[in-house]
Amino acid sequence: MPTTTNDIQSLVDQEYKYGFVTDIESETVPPGLNEEIIRLISVKKHEPDFMLEWRLNAYRRWITMKEPKWPHVHYPPIDYQSIIYYAAPKSNADRPKSLDEVSPELLAIYDKLGVPLQEREILAGVAVDAVLDSVSVATTFKNKLSELGIIFCSFSEAVQEHLDLIKQYLGSVVPYSDNFFATLNSAVFTDGSFCYIPPGVRCPIELSTYFRINAAATGQFERTLIIADKGSYVSYLEGCTAPMRDENQLHAAVVELIALEDAEIKYSTVQNWYPGDKEGKGGIYNFVTKRGRCIGARSKISWTQVETGSAITWKYPSVILQGESSVGEFYSVALTNNYQQADTGTKMIHIGKNTHSTIVSKGIAAAHGQNTYRGLVKVLRGADNVRNYSQCDSLLIGDQCGAHTFPYLEAHNRTAQIEHEASTSKIGEDQIFYCKQRGISAEDAVSMIVNGFCKQVLKELPMEFAVEAQKLLGVSLEGSVG
Amino acid sequence: MEKERLLTVRNLHAKAGDIDILQGVDLTVNAGEVHALMGPNGSGKSTLAQILAGRDQYEVTEGEVIYRGKNLLELAPEERACEGLFLAFQYPVEIPGVNNTYFLKAALNAIRKHRGEEDLDAVDFLALVKERLQLVEMDPSLLSRPVNEGFSGGEKKRNEIFQMAVLEPILAILDETDSGLDIDALRIVAAGVNRLKRPDNATVVVTHYQRLLNYIVPDFVHVLIDGRIVKSGDKNLALELENRGYDWLEEQPKGRRKTPQRGALVS
Ligand SMILES: Nc1ncnc2c1ncn2[C@@H]1O[C@H](COP(=O)(O)OP(=O)(O)O)[C@@H](O)[C@H]1O
Ligand SMILES: [Mg+2]
Numbered sequence: 001m002p003t004t005t006n007d008i009q010s011l012v013d014q015e016y017k018y019g020f021v022t023d024i025e026s027e028t029v030p031p032g033l034n035e036e037i038i039r040l041i042s043v044k045k046h047e048p049d050f051m052l053e054w055r056l057n058a059y060r061r062w063i064t065m066k067e068p069k070w071p072h073v074h075y076p077p078i079d080y081q082s083i084i085y086y087a088a089p090k091s092n093a094d095r096p097k098s099l100d101e102v103s104p105e106l107l108a109i110y111d112k113l114g115v116p117l118q119e120r121e122i123l124a125g126v127a128v129d130a131v132l133d134s135v136s137v138a139t140t141f142k143n144k145l146s147e148l149g150i151i152f153c154s155f156s157e158a159v160q161e162h163l164d165l166i167k168q169y170l171g172s173v174v175p176y177s178d179n180f181f182a183t184l185n186s187a188v189f190t191d192g193s194f195c196y197i198p199p200g201v202r203c204p205i206e207l208s209t210y211f212r213i214n215a216a217a218t219g220q221f222e223r224t225l226i227i228a229d230k231g232s233y234v235s236y237l238e239g240c241t242a243p244m245r246d247e248n249q250l251h252a253a254v255v256e257l258i259a260l261e262d263a264e265i266k267y268s269t270v271q272n273w274y275p276g277d278k279e280g281k282g283g284i285y286n287f288v289t290k291r292g293r294c295i296g297a298r299s300k301i302s303w304t305q306v307e308t309g310s311a312i313t314w315k316y317p318s319v320i321l322q323g324e325s326s327v328g329e330f331y332s333v334a335l336t337n338n339y340q341q342a343d344t345g346t347k348m349i350h351i352g353k354n355t356h357s358t359i360v361s362k363g364i365a366a367a368h369g370q371n372t373y374r375g376l377v378k379v380l381r382g383a384d385n386v387r388n389y390s391q392c393d394s395l396l397i398g399d400q401c402g403a404h405t406f407p408y409l410e411a412h413n414r415t416a417q418i419e420h421e422a423s424t425s426k427i428g429e430d431q432i433f434y435c436k437q438r439g440i441s442a443e444d445a446v447s448m449i450v451n452g453f454c455k456q457v458l459k460e461l462p463m464e465f466a467v468e469a470q471k472l473l474g475v476s477l478e479g480s481v482g
Numbered sequence: 483m484e485k486e487r488l489l490t491v492r493n494l495h496a497k498a499g500d501i502d503i504l505q506g507v508d509l510t511v512n513a514g515e516v517h518a519l520m521g522p523n524g525s526g527k528s529t530l531a532q533i534l535a536g537r538d539q540y541e542v543t544e545g546e547v548i549y550r551g552k553n554l555l556e557l558a559p560e561e562r563a564c565e566g567l568f569l570a571f572q573y574p575v576e577i578p579g580v581n582n583t584y585f586l587k588a589a590l591n592a593i594r595k596h597r598g599e600e601d602l603d604a605v606d607f608l609a610l611v612k613e614r615l616q617l618v619e620m621d622p623s624l625l626s627r628p629v630n631e632g633f634s635g636g637e638k639k640r641n642e643i644f645q646m647a648v649l650e651p652i653l654a655i656l657d658e659t660d661s662g663l664d665i666d667a668l669r670i671v672a673a674g675v676n677r678l679k680r681p682d683n684a685t686v687v688v689t690h691y692q693r694l695l696n697y698i699v700p701d702f703v704h705v706l707i708d709g710r711i712v713k714s715g716d717k718n719l720a721l722e723l724e725n726r727g728y729d730w731l732e733e734q735p736k737g738r739r740k741t742p743q744r745g746a747l748v749s
Contacts, residue, residue: 425578428575429539430575431575431576431577433535433536433537433559433575434571434574434575434577435577435585435589436536436558436559436560436563437535437536437559437560437562437563437568437569437571438563438585438586438588438589438592438645438649439560439563439564439589439590439592439593439596439649440560440585440588440589440592441560441592442560444588444592448580448584448585448588449577449578449579449580451579452577452578452579452580452581452628453578453579455579
């Protein structure tokens with residue numbers, strides 16, 4: 001490995017010399033990955049030995065693994081030794097001083113989405129005290145939640161304060177050895193969200209990363225763990241409809257959901273990271289592992305995603321249906337414009353009896369976009385009376401884009417009832433002209449047709465989120481038709 | 483009182499790819515008038531209608547079109563619509579996933595916005611929809627379905643006239659709205675069109691049957707053959723065509739077809 005031990009050592013020394021709490025703003029480690037770097041990350045985060053061991057195990061596993069080649073996406077090789085695996089939050093000096101310094105394109109998008117002024121500053125990473133306001137909002141929420149016994153904090157805080165829960169559940173759904181990107185994440189993740197809902201509690205608000213302190217800067221390797229104890233309910237919103245300023249190209253997050261008996265987790269994502277420019281330059285590689293485990297009987301996990309950003313999206317939010325009569329759902333809209341590529345779908349693994357799953361996937365491809373649905377429905381031998389309904393629809397805009405569907409089915413139990421429907425349609429010139437002839441602009445026509453196409457999924461999103469997602473779909477498709 | 487000149491088409495030539503379709507069309511339409519545009523299949527009627535609506539697959543090679551004092555060919559299709567030009571399509575397009583009422587509301591509000599008017603609120607819009615629905619006796623269940631999706635031929639045509647009734651255009655072009663309608667539907671649709679007639683609007687009815695003209699009585703009838711208007715007259719011309727077909731017109735010497743017909747139409 002190219003990074004010299006000396007560099008690392010001097011950094012570690014420095015850290016102890018100055019103390020990393022006060023000096024944290026300017027700290028980064030040299031690029032590259034090796035055991036020293038992992039130790040360093042763990043030390044910086046004051047982690048217990050348990051965490052360090054876990055990270056090192058993941059790292060040792062990772063160096064034996066190969067990047068998956070099966071997704072229907074293409075990108076130049078990633079140089080993992082050129083990535084900086086630990087960067088503390090940027091100091092204010094490096095941030096834009098005001099919105100005047102932020103790219104006008106980004107501002108135009110905020111404008112179209114109707115993002116409030118103050119939020120724009122936070123999203124664009126402007127160095128403002130306004131963040132303090134959001135902190136106080138967050139604190140208010142936090143107090144309210146803690147009265148109910150709900151824990152909602154950063155992953156790092158959970159490692160410090162709730163180590164028992166971390167020890168019990170971390171890696172219980174996505175083990176550190178799971179896949180190349182999840183394993184990398186396990187070795188180097190820097191932060192993320194942690195959430196625990198105690199038995200019988202119905203979380204009264206939608207939990208959103210928005211309200212989590214320090215969440216404005218999305219980490220490159222995020223880790224989220226949500227545990228819904230018996231009979232509890234939580235709705236969790238990830239992401240934000242407005243694009244964040246982000247300099248990392250590779251994102252490899254891991255999300256683990258655990259639902260105990262009669263618990264329900266609803267996890268909604270709107271992903272709108274930088275998709276790259278019209279020629280396909282730049283943009284985020286979003287390689288995510290999201291999985292839920294319905295451990296308890298009658299538990300339910302529901303994923304809803306609207307994916308409009310990133311140059312490449314590779315994710316399969318899945319559900320392991322272990323508890324009897326548990327329910328898994330996957331509702332997805334994935335949109336690819338310009339040179340974006342998405343390979344996304346779900347896995348529903350039916351282990352328990354009477355388990356049901358629903359898959360609704362809507363893929364939209366415009367310009368040179370490539371959109372792939374990849375899904376697996378697996379029914380294990382002991383899983384009697386399983387039901388699955390899958391629907392995969394593709395919408396093409398123009399004739400240079402592509403839609404691909406790979407539904408896999410493995411049923412080892414004869415009582416399973418599995419239904420699959422698929423369709424491909426195209427927004428044609430005729431439809432656009434018809435709308436224009438009625439006074440509706442091409443852009444409005446496309447967003448109307450696209451929203452109609454996605455209705456089934458959008459209605460699964462919490463109300464305000466759905467409205468924003470609708471606008472976002474329109475903005476993301478701008479310029480896709482003449 | 484002088485009637486407003488709504489549309490002037492002068493020596494319009496147009497082609498699709500390498501195929502010449504319109505070869506010098508002249509047509510003048512004033513407010514308050516009903517024109518019938520007739521002619522055999524493939525003579526260019528729909529092409530003319532589509533060009534007026536702004537379809538870009540046709541290339542205008544010669545001539546001009548003035549609509550209410552503006553160069554129509556320079557306006558985008560949606561601007562033409564907002565300026566009161568309406569085309570009832572010969573083949574209405576299906577738009578899956580888009581609710582018929584929602585679509586119509588978007589259209590109406592786009593047009594209102596263009597005119598500098600406020601959006602119509604949900605209550606007023608629904609009242610308008612209800613009223614106009616009766617005008618064309620359309621099945622209300624079609625309102626909540628996706629635009630034209632799975633509609634029968636007749637339902638699609640009725641939906642076109644229903645849209646027209648809500649949008650209240652200044653110049654409406656109905657392209658073969660009669661085909662696919664049974665006689666009862668035809669009567670109802672025609673009655674709707676007649677009731678929408680006002681001194682300040684006009685209708686161009688494209689058809690190749692005279693049947694519709696029993697119900698929508700035209701002030702002028704034009705015959706389009708091979709991309710030219712070869713003859714214009716009053717409603718009796720339609721009856722003559724019914725009896726004699728188009729052959730006697732097609733056999734006219736080429737030279738006569740070049741004579742502009744518009745002189746006869748200016749009132
Ligand atoms: N987009 C097009 N490309 C090629 N040929 C066309 C196109 N549109 C119309 N035509 C041809 O132009 C002629 C006139 O068509 P049309 O205007 O539809 O006739 P009508 O409505 O009078 O039956 C026909 O021969 C038709 O095949
Ligand atoms: Mg025609």
